[in-house]
Amino acid sequence: MEAISDLNTFAKILTAKGYDGYFQTQGAYAGKLKDSISEYLADNPKGIAKQELLLTGYLQWAGDDKPRVECCMWVKYLKGKFFLNKMEVARKDQFGQLLKQEKLTDLSVVTAPKAKEAIAMVSDAPEQKTAHRQKRFSF
Known part of the structure; x- marks a missing residue:
């Protein structure tokens, strides 16, 4: 685990990795990452x-x-120091049912995956589409 000395640095690193949406701290305090933690x-x-x-x-x-x-x-x-301990990324359907889940442990802010990589971990592999060729008749 790597310590990040302050909230500004902690939030800046995670935001640069793509975690720039809205979060909740302890189930409340909705807002951007830094704002949510600061408010809590x-x-x-x-x-x-x-x-x-x-x-x-x-x-x-x-x-x-x-x-x-x-x-x-x-x-x-x-x-006053922040340590990213573990992370859980889950893909759920429109009803909240779990489709796929990944648990990451022994992380630090620096070793945490980028948001796109985290999404890819739980996303279904893209189906390969075959190109349909029109059959041509030859005389």
Whole structure:
């Protein structure tokens, strides 16, 4: 695990990796990654703030009637430093049923996959399409 000394650096690295959508910290405090964590920490004094934060968000969303990719990140928060502990990426159908899931452990912010790579881990392999050729009659 690698420590990132402050929230700005932590959020900047993850945003550069494509985690630039909206997240929730501890099931509330919706907003961009940095804003969500900042709001949670501001509302919870240092003695009360949990040492492991759960960040949840969507990596891919195409509407209520389409499958989606969700991401959960467990971040350790110790003495103002942030450690990315583990990550779970799940593809779910429009009803919330799990289609495919990947669990990543022993991560750091630097070794975490890019958002597109995380989506690819749980996406179905593209079906190979065969080109239909018209049969031509020869005389």
